[in-house]
Amino acid sequence: MDKQAVFAQVAHLEERIGELYGELGSLKQKIIELLEENSKLQIENEHLRNRMDRQSGKSGEITVSIGEGFDALARLYHEGFHVCNVHYGSLRTDGDCLFCLSFLRKS
Numbered sequence: 001m002d003k004q005a006v007f008a009q010v011a012h013l014e015e016r017i018g019e020l021y022g023e024l025g026s027l028k029q030k031i032i033e034l035l036e037e038n039s040k041l042q043i044e045n046e047h048l049r050n051r052m053d054r055q056s057g058k059s060g061e062i063t064v065s066i067g068e069g070f071d072a073l074a075r076l077y078h079e080g081f082h083v084c085n086v087h088y089g090s091l092r093t094d095g096d097c098l099f100c101l102s103f104l105r106k107s
């Protein structure tokens with residue numbers, strides 16, 4: 001058995017694992033960015049929908065759609081995203097956010 005060859009193979013494998021680890025990290029970052037972009041679009045969509053409903057002036061439907069908009073934002077919050085003006089759309093990494101909670105309470 002050529003010990004040098006085995007050692008070279010292990011070193012090569014270690015290098016490839018390092019590269020894969022780096023790629024995995026950047027893919028993970030891209031997924032986070034996509035999730036955050038998606039949640040920002042959902043929040044903007046809810047705000048626009050609420051504004052449109054307010055302008056349309058159909059009082060019977062307003063309460064229903066504001067309730068639906070609130071549910072969508074509350075759901076987004078529970079899925080782990082900020083819905084507050086401070087960090088909106090970004091992933092919540094430190095547990096509950098007081099800004100989000102007070103925003104959801106006001107809605």
Ligand SMILES: [Zn+2]
Nearest residue numbers: 082084097100
């Ligand atoms: Zn927040």
